[in-house]
Structure formats: C-alpha cells, structure tokens
Amino acid sequence: MITIKDLHKSYTMGTNSLHVLKGINFSVQEGELVSIMGSSGSGKSTLLNILGMLDEADEGSYTLDGVPIKNLNEKIAAQYRNKFLGFIFQSFNLINYKSALDNVGMPLYYQGMKRKERTEKAMAYLEKVGLANWAHHMPNELSGGQKQRVAIARALASDPKVLLADEPTGALDTKTSYEVMDLIQGINDEGKTILIVTHEDDIAHMTKRIVNLKDGLIIDDTAVDQVRALSHV
Amino acid sequence: MFDLERWQEILETISKNKLRTFLTGLSVASGIFILVILLGFGQGMQNGISAQFQRDASSRISVYTGVTSKGYKGLNPGRYIEMTNEDYNYLIKKYEDDLEFKSSVYRIWSGTLNFGNESGSYRVEGVYPDYQFLENEDMVAGRYINYDDQEKKSKVLVIGNKVKLDLFNNQDPIGQQVQINGINFKVVGVYTDPGGEREETRVFVPLSTSQRVFGGADKVGNLGFTLKPKETFQKTLEQSVRFSSEIESFLKERHLIAPNDTSAIGINNTLEGTKRFYDLIGMIKTFFWVVGICTIIAGVVGVSNIMLIIVKERTKEIGIRKALGAQPLSIITMILHESIFVTAIAGFTGLILSMALLEVVGPNLDMDFIKNPSVNFKVAITTVFILILAGALAGFVPAWRAARIKPITALREE
Numbered sequence: 285m286i287t288i289k290d291l292h293k294s295y296t297m298g299t300n301s302l303h304v305l306k307g308i309n310f311s312v313q314e315g316e317l318v319s320i321m322g323s324s325g326s327g328k329s330t331l332l333n334i335l336g337m338l339d340e341a342d343e344g345s346y347t348l349d350g351v352p353i354k355n356l357n358e359k360i361a362a363q364y365r366n367k368f369l370g371f372i373f374q375s376f377n378l379i380n381y382k383s384a385l386d387n388v389g390m391p392l393y394y395q396g397m398k399r400k401e402r403t404e405k406a407m408a409y410l411e412k413v414g415l416a417n418w419a420h421h422m423p424n425e426l427s428g429g430q431k432q433r434v435a436i437a438r439a440l441a442s443d444p445k446v447l448l449a450d451e452p453t454g455a456l457d458t459k460t461s462y463e464v465m466d467l468i469q470g471i472n473d474e475g476k477t478i479l480i481v482t483h484e485d486d487i488a489h490m491t492k493r494i495v496n497l498k499d500g501l502i503i504d505d506t507a508v509d510q511v512r513a514l515s516h517v
Numbered sequence: 518m519f520d521l522e523r524w525q526e527i528l529e530t531i532s533k534n535k536l537r538t539f540l541t542g543l544s545v546a547s548g549i550f551i552l553v554i555l556l557g558f559g560q561g562m563q564n565g566i567s568a569q570f571q572r573d574a575s576s577r578i579s580v581y582t583g584v585t586s587k588g589y590k591g592l593n594p595g596r597y598i599e600m601t602n603e604d605y606n607y608l609i610k611k612y613e614d615d616l617e618f619k620s621s622v623y624r625i626w627s628g629t630l631n632f633g634n635e636s637g638s639y640r641v642e643g644v645y646p647d648y649q650f651l652e653n654e655d656m657v658a659g660r661y662i663n664y665d666d667q668e669k670k671s672k673v674l675v676i677g678n679k680v681k682l683d684l685f686n687n688q689d690p691i692g693q694q695v696q697i698n699g700i701n702f703k704v705v706g707v708y709t710d711p712g713g714e715r716e717e718t719r720v721f722v723p724l725s726t727s728q729r730v731f732g733g734a735d736k737v738g739n740l741g742f743t744l745k746p747k748e749t750f751q752k753t754l755e756q757s758v759r760f761s762s763e764i765e766s767f768l769k770e771r772h773l774i775a776p777n778d779t780s781a782i783g784i785n786n787t788l789e790g791t792k793r794f795y796d797l798i799g800m801i802k803t804f805f806w807v808v809g810i811c812t813i814i815a816g817v818v819g820v821s822n823i824m825l826i827i828v829k830e831r832t833k834e835i836g837i838r839k840a841l842g843a844q845p846l847s848i849i850t851m852i853l854h855e856s857i858f859v860t861a862i863a864g865f866t867g868l869i870l871s872m873a874l875l876e877v878v879g880p881n882l883d884m885d886f887i888k889n890p891s892v893n894f895k896v897a898i899t900t901v902f903i904l905i906l907a908g909a910l911a912g913f914v915p916a917w918r919a920a921r922i923k924p925i926t927a928l929r930e931e
Contacts, residue, residue, distance in 0.1 A: 338840060340927040342747075358845045366842020377837045377928060381533035394842040399522060442842065 285311040285446060286335065289346035293330055297478060300482070302366035304330045306500035312446075312479065317472040317510070319480045319488040322497035328451060328481045332499070335479065336369055336448045337361045349445050366394055370439030374451035376431040378423040384410060384434045385419040409437040431458035436467060437498050440476075446503075447478040449473070453487055465490045465513035522897055527854050535832075540865030541823045541856075545904060550818025552809035552900060553892050561882070562891025565908020572693040574751065576617075577651055579785040580740040580768070589775035598772050598781045602735040602808040608742075608764060617745045620645035620777065621737040630720065632684040633698040640719045641697055643727025652710060657681075659691045659706030666705075666723040667724055671681030672730070673704040677717030678709045697722075700730055714779045740764075748787075750795060755786045758899045770807040771881055813904055821911035824856055835919050845920035852919055855910025857905060864901040864908075872897065 293305040299427060304327045312318055319515035322328040333339035334346065337353060346353045348368055350461035355366070370391075371377075378387045388406035397405070423431055432452060439447055449468070467489060472478050472492075487517050488494050489511045498508040531538050605621040606750040621644075628641030640649075645813045649661045657678055666673050674695060681690050703724065710716035727733060744760060747753040760785045766776070774781045828835070835848055872892065879890045 288545060333925050338923070338928070356535045362839060362842050362844040371840050372927065377833070377840075378835050379837060381530070390838070392849065393522065393526070394838070394844075396522075399525060438841070493847075506652070 285314045285316075286310075286479075287345075287347040288335075290347045291331070291334065291346065292342045293327075293339075294336065294342060299343060305334075306502055307336070308500075308502060308507070310495065310502060312477060314477055315472070315475050316400045316413060316493060317469070317478045317480070317491045318495060319334055319388060319491040320495045320497060321488050322481065323331070325499075327500045328483075328497050332416060332450050332479065332481045335446075336371060337365050339476075346420070350514075354390055366391060366442055368445045370402055370442065370444040370447045372432070372435050372439050372447065372449035372452045374434045374454040376423070376428075378431055378434060378438075378457075380423050383420050383422055384415060384426065384437075387423070387434055388438045388441050396450045407440060407442050410434070412440070413437045427460075428456050429463055432460075433467060434466050436464070436471070440471065445477065446477055449478065451482055452480060453482070453484065461487065462513045462516045469513055507516040523850070523854065526859060530851075530855060537823070537827060541661050541820060541827075541859050542815045542866070544823070545860050545863035546821030546867035547821075547899060547907065549811045549897075549904060550871045551571050551862050552876065555805040555812075556632045556731060556811045556896065557806040557871070557879070557890040557892045558887065560892060561879070561887040562721055562747055562801060562802040563798045563889075565888035566794055576743045576746070576757060576791070578742045578744070578757065578764075578786045579647040580708040580719075580735065580742075580783075581738070581783045583783060585774055585778055587775040587778045589778070589831040590773055592773055596781075598774065599736045599742065600738075600768070600772075602737060604768065604771065605737055605740055606768070608740070612760065615744050615756070616651045617743045618647040619647040619740075619742050620651055621724060621740050622648070623724055623731075623733045623736065624738040625698075625727065625731045628697050628720070630680070631699075632693065635684045637680070637683050637868055641720060641727070641731075642721055643731075643733070644721050645724055646923060648721065648741065649708070651743060652716070654708040654710050657707045657709050659704070660688070661706055661708070662723050662836060663723060667725050670725045670729055671723060672702045672726055673705045673723065675708060677705055677719050678706060678720070679714050679717040680720055681707050698731070713812070717734045724756065728852070737864065750786070754788055754792055757786060757842035763785045795831060803824070813900070816904065817907040820856065820860060822906050824852065824912045824915040825918075828852065828919040832927045838923045839922070839924040840928065849916040850911075850914035851862050853912050856916070857909050860908030860912075861901075861905050864904050868897055868901050 288310045291305050291308040292303075294301050294303040295405070296302070320331060322329045330339065337356060340356065345437060347450060348364070351368075353364065353365070357446070378384075378391070382390075385403065385406050388409055389402040392402040393406060406438050407416065407419060410419050413436055415433055415437070416431060418426060418430060423434070426434065436452075453464055460486055461484075468478060469490060480487070482488055489508055490513050491508070492510050493507045494504070495502055535599065562823065580600075583598055585592075585594050585598065587597045588594050601622070602622070608615060609619050623643035625643075626640040627638055629636060629638050644662065645667065646661060646663050654661075659675075661675055662673065665671075671692075674697070676684075676690065676695075684690070684695070685693070690707060693704050694701050695704055696702070697720075708717070724737075728735065742760075744753070744757055747756060765782055765784055768774070769776055769778070769780050772781070872894075875890055875892060882888070
C-alpha cells in the first residue's frame with residue numbers, strides 16, 4: 285500500500301539546517317496497523333506529514349496505492365488527500381463552529397456530495413463511533429474522547445485507503461486512550477490500513493507492528509503480538 | 518454562484534460568526550449611508566438655493582444709459598445718450614415671445630409730494646404695470662398701475678409704505694389727492710418691497726402720464742426685462758446673456774455709439790450673479806462627492822482589513838479544510854463569496870436606511886438653504902454595485918493568501 289525509498293527531509297531554521305529524515309526505507313501492506321515510535325525530534329511527525337502529503341520530501345520516492353506521489357501541486361495534493369487519506373490529529377482539529385455531524389460531512393462536501401446524502405453517510409459514521417446521539421452538538425460540548433471519535437469518523441467518512449493518526453491519544457487520559465484505541469483496532473479489523481505516530485509504549489503495543497525512529501533513521505522494525513485495548517478497559 | 522451547496526456553507530459560516538460579519542457589514546453600510554446622506558443634502562442645498570432665487574426676480578436685465586466716451590462717425594465724445602419709446606417698442610416687439618415682464622422707466626429725480634400740511638421729496642418714476650413684478654413689490658392696499666391708466670394717461674399714483682407713513686400717518690391714503698410738484702394725482706395703491714424702507718420711498722405713476730406731465734416727451738431713462746425661464750438654468754442663462762448683448766448692439770447702432778464704448782450703454786444682468794451661486798452649489802456638491810467617495814474608500818479598506826484578519830483567524834480552519842481535501846480554488850471562492858455576500862447585504866442595508874431617512878426627514882426639513890434633500894436612485898444603486906465590486910477586490914488578496922497557506926503550517930497554528 286505504501287512504499288518509501290530513501291526519503292530525506294531537512295528544515296532550515298534561520299541559518300541552521302536541520303536534517304530531520306536521513307534516508308528512510310519503509311513499506312506498509314494493506315490492512316496493517318503500524319505504529320511509528322521515537323522520542324521527540326526523531327522525525328516521526330515529519331515522516332507522517334510527508335506520508336500525508338501535508339509536507340513534501342526533499343529526496344526519495346513515495347508510492348501510495350501504486351500512485352507515485354511527486355511534484356504535487358496544491359490542487360492534486362488536495363485531490364489525493366481527499367481520495368487516499370484520512371487524518372486523525374492529537375488536537376482533534378475539528379471546526380469549532382460546525383456540529384459533529386457537519387464536521388464528519390466535511391470531506392464528503394469536498395468530494396462534491398449532495399447535502400442529504402452527505403448527512404446520511406456522516407450519520408452512519410457517527411453511529412459507528414458511537415456518537416449518533418451527539419450528532420448535533422458543537423465540538424466544545426464534547427469531551428476529549430468524544431472529539432477524537434468525531435475526528436475518527438471524519439477521517440473514515442471519505443473511505444480513504446490509509447488512516448494517518450498523529451498522537452491520537454496524546455491529549456487523552458489512559459481510559460479514554462484505550463477506548464479510542466479499541467475503536468481504531470476495530471476499524472483495522474475491518475481491513476483498513478492505519479499508521480499511528482506515538483511515543484507511548486502501551487499504545488504502540490496495541491498495533492501489529494512497531495517502527496522505531498531515532499535521529500531520522502529507522503533503527504528497529506518489528507511485528508508485535510497485538511494487545512487488545514478492550515482487555516484494559 | 519448558484520451552487521446551493523456552497524450557499525449553505527457560506528450562510529452557515531456567516532450565521533455562526535455573527536460579530537465578525539456584523540463588523541464587516543457595519544463599515545460598508547456606514548460608508549454607503551454617509552455617501553447617500555451627503556449627496557442628498559447636496560441636492561437639498563441646490564433645491565433650497567434655487568428656491569431662494571425664484572422668490573426674487575433674479576433674472577432681471579436692466580438697461581441704462583450714460584455719456585459716450587469715444588467719438589464715432591464724426592460725433593464727439595461726451596454726448597448724453599437717451600433712449601426713447603421707439604427703442605422700447607421695437608425691443609418688446611422683437612422679443613415678444615421670450616419676454617416675461619417688461620417696462621421702461623421715466624424718472625423725475627426730485628419730486629416733491631404734498632398732502633395737506635405734510636410734504637416730502639421722493640423719487641418719482643413713470644412705469645408700465647409689469648414694473649411691479651420687476652421690482653418684486655407686493656400691494657398692501659389698493660392696486661398697482663394698470664394698462665387702463667396707461668391708455669388714459671390718468672393722473673394716478675402708487676406710493677411706497679414709507680411714503681404712506683410719512684405723509685398720511687394713520688389715514689387711509691387710497692383715493693386721496695396728492696400734489697407732485699404742484700400737480701394733483703390720486704393715490705390708488707400702497708406697496709411694500711422686500712428691499713426694505715429705501716425701496717419704499719419711491720412713488721410710481723403711469724409712464725405715459727409722466728412723459729406728458731413732466732416734460733419727458735418720448736424719452737425713457739431705463740429699461741427693465743425678465744425672460745421666460747427655459748427648462749434648464751444653463752439654457753436660461755445662455756439666452757439671457759445673448760439677449761443682453763443683442764440689446765446692447767441694437768442700441769449702440771441706433772444711437773451711433775462706438776461698438777467698443779463701454780460707458781454709453783449699461784446693462785446689468787442679475788442672472789450672471791445668480792450663476793455664481795450655482796457655481797458655488799456645484800462646488801459644494803463636488804465636495805460632497807469627494808467626501809462621500811473617500812468614505813467609501815475607507816469602507817473598502819475596512820473590508821479588506823477585516824478580511825485579512827478573518828483569514829488570519831481562520832488559518833487553522835483553512836488548514837483543516839485543506840487536509841480534508843479542499844482545493845485552493847474552493848478556499849478562494851469560499852472567502853470571496855462570503856466577502857461579496859456580506860458587502861452586498863450591508864451595502865443595500867445602508868442604502869435603504871439612508872434613503873428612508875431622506876424620505877422621512879427630507880420633506881419636514883424647513884431651512885432657508887436646504888429644501889427637500891433627495892438622491893438619485895440610479896446613482897445610489899450604482900454606488901452600491903461599485904462598492905460590492907470593490908469588496909470583491911478587497912476580499913481577493915486575503916483569499917489568495919488563504920489559498921496558499923500550507924496545511925501543515927496552518928495545523929501547527931494554535
């Protein structure tokens with residue numbers, strides 16, 4: 285599903301150039317649930333941003349579902365993001381003046397789906413994450429766990445190939461984190477490819493494979509026995 | 518533009534951000550409001566001043582004579598020119614269709630009036646009945662000189678209010694006999710003049726009578742005319758100026774005066790003075806326009822500023838939208854659409870409010886120089902559309918910037 289070869293990325297901050305990714309080689313098969321680990325500054329977020337086409341690599345190749353991702357202009361990047369990817373952020377990134385239902389419907393709006401259909405579909409995804417009763421609430425009326433579940437529903441709404449989650453439990457307490465992980469595991473069980481960036485060991489062990497990053501290089505890439513989040517709840 | 522989905526999106530955004538929308542709208546609405554009010558009052562001032570001039574016979578053209586200053590065709594300078602009935606009759610016949618009021622005047626400079634034991638020295642003038650309107654005199658009692666008096670060369674007299682006070686005290690002067698330089702005249706009317714007391718120390722007799730009784734023969738001292746107003750002031754003025762110069766050249770030719778002699782024939786055209794007032798009004802109106810347009814520009818700059826702030830404030834939201842698959846064009850249209858929509862609604866609100874104010878206040882406004890302020894609807898509508906266009910332009914730069922925001926930068930923004 286994802287193939288990355290010799291990926292480099294550096295940032296210029298003032299006069300200093302910071303080489304963040306120093307040649308990443310990495311691939312993900314369909315249906316995998318992978319966690320990318322590393323201390324802060326290891327380059328894990330940068331890698332995810334490049335995977336998510338939110339940022340561009342300096343060197344190397346990236347193929348997503350057989351499509352080479354290169355020389356993107358804004359327009360095509362937007363199309364690919366809408367078609368291939370669903371994002372889950374640490375800070376949820378819901379649009380705060382839109383109801384949960386409208387937030388979930390956003391990717392569908394940008395696909396050009398009609399309102400009625402959009403609402404139905406968004407409602408189905410909200411049901412899936414167990415928030416059907418909260419559909420018309422504003423984000424500020426929801427708890428952190430609920431917000432993240434709305435964000436997951438939104439990421440799923442456009443039926444993307446890959447879900448990319450950047451510290452999805454970073455802003456949540458342990459119990460809520462496990463509930464969210466349970467939801468993510470359930471989605472993975474249905475066959476969705478999911479990448480999670482985290483620095484929490486317990487969360488990483490709830491995935492099927494852990495990729496460890498240090499100083500811009502992969503130092504470890506191992507399959508693990510998945511811990512079901514449900515057993516902790 | 519007619520994409521229902523996008524409209525829903527815009528309306529939702531607007532309704533969820535009421536304060537922001539209100540502030541944007543306020544600067545636009547107040548801009549239009551101020552412009553329309555200014556234009557309305559500019560028009561009001563024009564109406565008011567025009568009305569002032571209508572009250573006076575401001576279009577009067579007076580012709581008087583003097584002494585020649587240049588020799589011409591063998592005649593020496595220093596000749597005193599006198600006009601005659603013939604001149605007058607020729608002119609009123611020639612310009613019959615254009616003239617509104619007309620009169621020639623024969624002046625007896627020092628007339629002594631006696632009534633009983635009272636006496637006084639007044640300016641006595643022989644005039645035609647139209648002279649009342651050239652002088653803007655209103656009758657207090659009795660009547661003015663009429664054509665019958667003129668025909669019969671009656672010895673009748675119209676006196677000013679001041680003359681009445683001097684000679685008659687509290688007696689009713691109508692029907693009384695008064696002596697002018699020893700000759701009996703009957704008082705038929707008393708007039709008042711807006712020019713005040715000085716103008717009311719004059720007495721008027723029929724022109725024909727004055728010429729016969731006071732030895733004027735067929736001489737007249739001066740001529741007074743007003744022309745029928747044309748549909749526009751400009752045309753009236755043009756006609757009046759043309760008329761003045763035609764009279765001048767006619768009289769110069771007839772009385773053998775050098776064409777470049779400026780002292781023999783004098784023509785006083787009050788309409789040219791009026792023109793200066795109209796020029797002044799024109800300048801005031803231009804000034805109002807300039808102020809109004811500056812107000813609009815300030816409004817547009819305001820919209821542009823607010824749009825920039827909106828984009829800044831919505832940076833994160835734009836980042837989220839882009840992460841979810843929004844294309845740059847859809848971001849631009851989103852911002853622009855909102856900006857145009859708000860500007861349009863606010864512009865029309867300002868327009869309606871200001872027009873309503875002019876409608877309500879206008880007719881009730883009773884001031885000397887402001888009358889019925891109103892505004893040309895077409896002009897106002899055009900202004901609103903220009904403002905909407907400007908609003909679109911004002912929104913475009915921020916929208917363009919918004920579209921270029923990188924989603925990753927936007928998402929980092931807290």
